[in-house]
Amino acid sequence: MADKKKLVSEITSMDVDFAQWYTDIVKKAEMIDYSSVKGCVIMRPYAQALWENIQKTLDGMFKETGHENVAMPIFIPESLLLKEADHVEGFAPECAWVTHGGSEKLEERLCVRPTSETLFCEHYAKIVRSWRDLPKLYNQWCSVVRWEKTTRPFLRSREFWWQEGHTVHATEEEAREETMRMLNTYATFCEDYLAIPVLKGQKTDKERFAGAEDTYTIEAMMHDGKALQSGTSHYFGDGFARAFNMQFTDKNNTLQYMYQTSWGVSTRLIGAIIMTHGDNEGLVLPPKIAPFQLVVIPVAAHKPGVIDKATELYEMLKQAGIRTKIDVTDNSPGWKFAEYEMKGFPLRLEVGPRDIENGQCVLVRRDNREKTVVKFEDLTTVVPKLLDEVQQALFDKALKNREEHxxxxxxxxxxxxxxxxxxxxxxxxxxxxxxxxxxxxxxxxxxxxxxxxxxxxxxxxxxxxxxxxxxxxxxxxxx
Amino acid sequence: MADKKKLVSEITSMDVDFAQWYTDIVKKAEMIDYSSVKGCVIMRPYAQALWENIQKTLDGMFKETGHENVAMPIFIPESLLLKEADHVEGFAPECAWVTHGGSEKLEERLCVRPTSETLFCEHYAKIVRSWRDLPKLYNQWCSVVRWEKTTRPFLRSREFWWQEGHTVHATEEEAREETMRMLNTYATFCEDYLAIPVLKGQKTDKERFAGAEDTYTIEAMMHDGKALQSGTSHYFGDGFARAFNMQFTDKNNTLQYMYQTSWGVSTRLIGAIIMTHGDNEGLVLPPKIAPFQLVVIPVAAHKPGVIDKATELYEMLKQAGIRTKIDVTDNSPGWKFAEYEMKGFPLRLEVGPRDIENGQCVLVRRDNREKTVVKFEDLTTVVPKLLDEVQQALFDKALKNREEHxxxxxxxxxxxxxxxxxxxxxxxxxxxxxxxxxxxxxxxxxxxxxxxxxxxxxxxxxxxxxxxxxxxxxxxxxx
CATH class of the missing domain: 3.30.110.30 (C-terminal domain of ProRS)
Incomplete structure (x- = not known):
């Protein structure tokens, strides 16, 4: 176990320095690397796989509620951004400006989108004519840029990945319903998939989004007691509609302004997962969203039959729909244990020569280290049950932490x-x-x-x- | 059928003006809208859904061959872009340059990525130490920006969406294998999913990618006989590795340069689909990649039982895994026929009162207008068979066109x-x-x-x- 100590010793204890613990995990679990552009990070495969699971689940929830994806341009002309006064005041100070295309100076500066309300407004003004065209329920997955002074991986960076939903409706009532529907979608997703309890509520006028009439939020509590705003949903009324001349003819053939919403969550959610569930050994990932739910580690792998049995169990679990990995490298079991603990795999399966003699293997939970000896024939029923238990235990623990703080x-x-x-x-x-x-x-x-x-x-x-x-x-x- | 004629009459005949026909389709089938940024387009829901199907299929093929997704920063510092001489010569003239963050002038200009070789090189130089770390098989889905003078939706725009694979290997042999593997993956995808036959080959030195040692390409032929370069795969040798000091220790503990590849396809493939299969009534989409494979249209929908039956068939087909839509709006059947022909739905299902009496409905193929009368109970076996036939027929027709030209x-x-x-x-x-x-x-x-x-x-x-x-x-x- 010397190997294990070495790897873990490189993580600062969260009780000593929570911020440094966080930075250590993000690097050691190979989630992020820094690039040569200050404040912009590289999403490494493990973080990207986690983000893709988040995307896939949320995207399914959006589509079930009638939303469609689009892709808007990456640039916003300065004059377009200037159209809504509150909005530009909020975002202009942190825009990255493109001034040249090739060797030519542009006639008008272009902002790399910090958020895309203005682009959606311009598009909706063009494509919506009548009440029959409403509602429009669009979403896009993309990255946005905000020129922040101080940055932290996942929590605040100059570029981050997110989804932004932008909808227009014929009535205030419908738009308000949509605002709430999406806030509730976020809350359900955080609680059911990320195992993070969230506090739902409305932001004060001081804290609301630039240009919004009302901003609603889900607030999560991190392990250290600090809050993380984890998703927001905005009701705009017809403020942007008036600024962008977004009108439609209603059923009585009268011109009306559209009512609008926007809502978003970002790679910040990865930060929330780390700081809600992680511990001094590394990440702890909720089974429903983890890139891998279980790792098979052969013990005494050089002994005859061990690798074969491990591989057989691996295939069996994959067949059963468990996201499974097997590690047959020549690293020591101790090193592997530490490695997959660091990466927060919810379950580890150990199988060695004596286990094989007894027709069984050992499952170890990442969250509480509890070991379960399982007969091979029971594996595909026990593993899903254990994964559910881990998922629930993580939620319960996070809720307890919130209640205690x-x-x-x-x-x-x-x-x-x-x-x-x-x-x-x-x-x-x-x-x-x-x-x-x-x-x-x-x-x-x-x-x-x-x-x-x-x-x-x-x-x-x-x-x-x-x-x-x-x-x-x-x-x-x-x- | 007055409605139908009206809608269709707005498309220029492809025999009269192929370029205008293309532009008309792209607008009328609601694939693209123009934004206020010249040369940047909006991917509307229908084009985005098509792109997502392309992404999902290709991404699966990439992952099956061991590739992992990452997300690199959107910006490249000018000094980083300058490191490889041929590469910068190729791309600098069409870079969009960010010069200001908020109100401050940046110390160094940042290019909005036109392609990300330089970023991957910098990252690989940092994270690869030994032969054990190789190969690295990374891919990213993103948009890139090239400041083109003349633009056309999907074919050439200032921003476009693509995937870019970037891999590093211990030996030339492995890197060359990878280059070919990905070219073949593209060819298989185009032929099997998009029903577009492609010519595989090597680019001349004059036409190869800026900085590559060898560039391989798949070339498709459009309906008008013009070619469309539809995907490329590049072998870089160790050229970038030397420029970016990308070294690793091999099994003999000797420092070696890495061998590198990159490969990409883009939303251009949507242009290829349109110009290969489309006709004077609009889009014709290959069933394997179409957002919807079939639309159910009730005829004489006001008659009792028609909507119910149509809905029942719709649910039945959805259950059977067919991507199905139903249109129960109060538009006329003629209008609907034209609408879904325009959008290239592979099959249309018509069902009216007399059909219901006879326990049958009518299937109409988009590609050749062939009608098939089908008993309700045979629907879920006939539809998949017909979809396969449409898929094959589109490929055969495109191949014939290529052979004839x-x-x-x-x-x-x-x-x-x-x-x-x-x-x-x-x-x-x-x-x-x-x-x-x-x-x-x-x-x-x-x-x-x-x-x-x-x-x-x-x-x-x-x-x-x-x-x-x-x-x-x-x-x-x-x-």
């Missing part, structure tokens, strides 16, 4: 006291005024996360200003 | 005479000299397409200069 504050003093010893979600009432929100940020360092849909009555008054409370709000330091 | 020339005079009346592939012998290749281009307008792997002996000497012939070569005007 959720606090109630009745005053700013309370908040400060909580933060002295803890990091987590801090619930309080709120009057709805920007001034109070800013005061909390200034005095405690916590921005608001959201006004949860599931409200509780904690106090009658806003603990900041003493005026009547309107809402319960959740505060928290975020990535 | 392939000519032999024994002199430049021959070539000129052929071109007076025909467009197609012109075969001749060639001495291998650039001067002769340039002379043919100058006097006939035809560049070389490739030196086919399947050689024929047409003459002993080069018909241009009279020196001994080395190879048979194919010339042709191309998109």
């Amino acid at each position: 959720t606090y109630v504050a009745h005053s700013i003093e309370d908040m400060k006291n909580i933060l002295k010893e803890h990091t987590g979600f801090v619930k309080s009432m709120w009057c709805g005024d920007l001034a109070c929100e800013e005061k909390v940020k200034e005095e405690t360092g916590m921005p608001s996360r959201c006004m949860p849909f599931e409200q509780e009555h904690l106090d009658d008054v806003c603990p900041i200003c003493g005026k009547p409370a309107k809402k319960m709000i959740v505060w928290g330091i975020a990535y | 392939t000519y032999v020339a024994h002199s430049i005079e021959d070539m000129k005479n052929i071109l007076k009346e025909h467009t197609g592939f012109v075969k001749s012998m060639w001495c291998g000299d650039l001067a002769c290749e340039e002379k043919v281009k100058e006097e006939t307008g035809m560049p070389s397409r490739c030196m086919p792997f399947e050689q024929e002996h047409l003459d002993d000497v080069c018909p241009i200069c009279g020196k001994p012939a080395k190879k048979m070569i194919v010339w042709g005007i191309a998109y």
Whole structure:
């Protein structure tokens, strides 16, 4: 096991330095490499395979609810970006600008898309004529560019991969339904597939998307108690429609403006998986989304029959629909154990000469190291059951972590006291005024996360200003 | 059928103006819309669905042969692009340059990737240390940007979507095998899925990729006799490896340079499908790759039971794994027939009151309008059979077109005479000299397409200069 210690010793303990632990994992599990463009990363095969599983599942959910994929141009002319005032104010400071094509200077600068509302607006204005053309439910998978000052793999980078849904509707009601439908789709996906419990709610005016009327969010809590905004869904009303002249004739032959939504999740979700489930040995991946669910490792592989049996079990599990890998390299079993723990494979199957004599093998869970001895003939029934158990256990553990790190504050003093010893979600009432929100940020360092849909009555008054409370709000330091 | 005539009359006949016919189809079948960025297009849902089917099939073929997907950054620093002299000479004139991030001028210009060899080289130089790390078989799906002067949807645009495979190997032999494996994968895909016969061969030095040692190509012939380069596979030798210092220690512990390949196909394949199979009524899509393989159209839909029966058949076909759509809008059947012909659905199913009485429906093939009356109970066996027949018929027709438009020339005079009346592939012998290749281009307008792997002996000497012939070569005007 000397090998194993060596590999693991290269990861900083998460209790010592969570940020460094994260960076170590991302590198050691071969998810990311840095490129020579500052702030832009390379998605290595293991991260890309994880992202493709996320894509495949979400894309299926989008298509089931009637959405279609398109591909919009990578560039936005400056004049197009300028059309909606709030939107441009939000994004212009972080645009990457193309000024030359070949050796010629362009007549107008082009922005590498930071988000594509403006392109969709221009397209919808052209292709939608009548109520019969509505709704349009489009989505695209692509990368976008935002010229951030400080970056971190998956969490904040100058280029990141995402999907952006953009829809237009004949009525406010339909558009609001869509906004909620997609937020709920994200929440279901995070909880059921990524095993990450999320808090659903509405962003305050201060925190909402540039140009949106209402922004809804799912907020996850990482292992260290910090929040991660993991997906957002925006209701735009007809603000963009008026700026881009997006009109249609309704059933009464009257010209109306369209109502619009947009919604997105990104490779940030990979960061969420790492920081929710990972431990000091490396990644821990939820079985439903892991590139591989199980690795077969022959023990004493040089002994006759071991490789053959391992290969037979590998084929059997693959046949049964389990995403399985086998490692028959000449690395030591100890090295392999550490390697696949680092990569967060949910299950490991060990099989050696004595196991074969007894017609059995050993399954080891990544999440809690629990070992199960299984007869060969029971393997294809036990493995799916164990994978389900791992999936559920990860969710339960993450939920427990969130519950243990959720606090109630009745005053700013309370908040400060909580933060002295803890990091987590801090619930309080709120009057709805920007001034109070800013005061909390200034005095405690916590921005608001959201006004949860599931409200509780904690106090009658806003603990900041003493005026009547309107809402319960959740505060928290975020990535 | 007034409706139908109206819709169809908006398409220019391909015999009158093939280029305009193409543009009409691309617009009317709702594949492409133009954006406000000149030369950049919007992939609308129907084109995107077709591209996703292409992606899914090819991606499966890549993964079966051991390839892994990654995602590289969208930007290439100018200094990185400059490292390989031939490569930069080929691509620098058509780079889009980012000069500003937000309000700040960048210290170094960044090129929006026109192709990613340089990024892969930099990455491989970092992550490959020993022969144990080889081969690396990476691929990425993304869009790239080339600042072209004249553009055409799918065929040549400033942004296009593609996959680019980039591999490194320990030996020349392995890298050459990979180059051929991927060219053959492309050829198989085009012939078996897109029903497009392709000519496999090697590009001349003049036509090879910037920086490659050898470029191999698959050349398709469009309906009008013009050629379309539909996929390329490049062998780089160790040229980039030397420029980027990509070394590894071999089994004898000696430092060696890696051998490299790259290969790509793009949304150009959609242009190939349109121009190979389309007709004056619109698109004709090969069943294996069509977003929908069949549309169910109720006739006299207001009569009792018609919609119900149509829906039942639709569900039955979907259950049987046929990609099926049903159109129950209140448009007339004639309008619907024209609409789905325009969109190239391989089969149409018509069902009306009299059919229902007789327990049958009518299937109409898109490619040859052949009608088949089918008993309901035979539908799920007849449809797959008919789809196979359509697939084969499209291939056969395209192959016949190619054979009928392939000519032999024994002199430049021959070539000129052929071109007076025909467009197609012109075969001749060639001495291998650039001067002769340039002379043919100058006097006939035809560049070389490739030196086919399947050689024929047409003459002993080069018909241009009279020196001994080395190879048979194919010339042709191309998109």
